[in-house]
Amino acid sequence: MKEKPDVLQGTLALMVLKTLDLLGPLHGYGIARRIEQISGDLLAVNQDTLYPLLLKLEHEGAIASDWGASENNRRARFYRLTKAGHKQLLTETREWEQTAAIIARFFAVKEEELS
C-alpha cells in the first residue's frame, strides 16, 4: 500500500481555517475527516500535528473552542473560526495564491521564452 503524504504544518493551518470557514463549528475528528475528504483521500491528517495545531491556533486567537454535544449526543470539543481567524484566513489565502502563482510560472516557463 502506498503511503499517503502527510500535510505540511503551515498548509494544514490554512486548511483547518478554510474548513471551519466553510462548514462552521466542527470537532477535531470532523476537521480531520473533512480535510481528507476534500483532498480526495489523497492526504492523511497526522493526529499528532492536528491537535497541537488546533491548540496553537486557539492560543493565537484564530479559533475558539467549546464543549458541545455531537450528532449522536456525546460530549465533544467544537472549534469555530473567530473574527481574527477569518481575517487571517483571507491574508493567508492571498499569500498562498501568490506563492502558488509564482511556482506555477516556474513550471510553465519554456526555454525559448527566456532566450
Place this chain on the structure above:
Amino acid sequence: MKSLRRFFARLLNRAGSSRTDQRLREEMEEHLTRQTEDNLRAGMSAAEARRQAVLKFGAAGAIREQYHAELNLQFFEALWQDLRYSVRMLLRSPGFSVIAIATMAVGVGATTAIYSVMDATLLHPLPYPNPGELVRIENNLSGVGAQDVGISVPEWRDLESSGIFQSVSVSGHGADVNLTGSAQPERLSYKHATPNYFAVLGVNAQLGRTFDPHDATPGFNLEAVISDGLWRRKFGADPHIIGKALLLDNDEYHVVGVMPRGFRDLGSTNEEWNTEVWLGAGMAGLPFPPPMRGTRLQSRVVGRMKSGVSIAVAQMHLNALVASLKKQYPAEYPAEAGWSVRLTQRERGRQHSPASYSAVQRGRVGPPDQLRQRCQSAACQSKCAKP
C-alpha cells in the same frame, strides 16, 4: 501581535494542569470512537474496526507530548519542575538542608560583614581628626518621655562657656533646597549650622575657608560652604568659585569654601550624609525664633571635649551644670520635666579608632600595618556581629 498573544496564553497555562490534560484525553477518545464507528460502517468487524482506528490515529504518547509542547512554555515548565524537585529533595533530608543553608548564610553574612568593615575603614575613613573627642549632646525630658528634644540658644551658650568642651556646635537635621541660577536647577541637601561647626569637626576647607567660628551674626550669615562633589559636578571644579553667588530658594548666598574630597557630614540618614551645602547661622535672629531658654531648636548638637577628658568625666561635669541651671531657672526647668543632658561618643559605625587615625596622619603607620590593624578589628566586629 499574534505570537505575543500565543506567548501569554502559553505562559498562563500552568504546568501540569489536569484540566487541559483531561480535555486532550477526551478529544482523543472521541476521535477514536468516531473512527471506529466509521470503520464499522465500512463493514469491518468490531475488533478490527477498533484496531484500524488506533493504527490510523498513531501513537497517543507522541500526540500528548506534542500537545504539551504547544500548551505551555517548555522553559518555564522545566523550571517549575526543577523547583519542585529541589524543594522535595530539601524536605527529604531536612537536617542536611538546614546545615547547608546555615553554612551558606553564615558565609554570606561573614563576607558581607568583613567587606562592609573594609569599605568603611579603608575606603571611607571618617574625615575627622581625633574623633574620640567628638560627642553627641542629647537633651532629654525624661519626665514627659521626650528624647532628643533639641537645644535652646541660651543652653548652647551655657555649654560653650562650661569649660567641659573645646567648642559646641548646633546644626539642623538637614533638608532640601532648590539651587537655581545655573544652567540646570537642582535639588540639594543642605544643612544650617553654627559658624563653629567645622571647627568642632576639625576639618578645614580645601579651597577658601570654612565659617569664622567667632562670627556673631544672629541669623544666616549668607555664607555657604559647598561639598567637593557639588563643586565638581555643578561648577566644573572652578578654581575661582570663592565669592560666587549661590541662589538657594531665591536667596543669595556666597560661596566661601569648598570642603575636601571625601568629607562627609555627620548624621544618621543618607540624606544627611550627602549634605552638599552648609549655611552658617547664629540661630538667634530671624528667621530663627528669639533666643529664649524655653525655645528649643530642632537640632543636632555636637561637641568636641577638651583633650584628655574622658566621656564619663565630662558627663559628670555636665550633670553638675544641669543641676545648677535647674536651680537657677526653676520656671524653665520644672522638676517634673526631668531635663537631662546625655553625652554619647560619636565613635560608631563608620568611624575608626582615634589612635590609628592620628598615627596614620603622622605617617608613623604604613599601609600594611594599617591594613592588618584594621582587619583585626574587622574580624572582631564580624565575630561580634554574629548572633
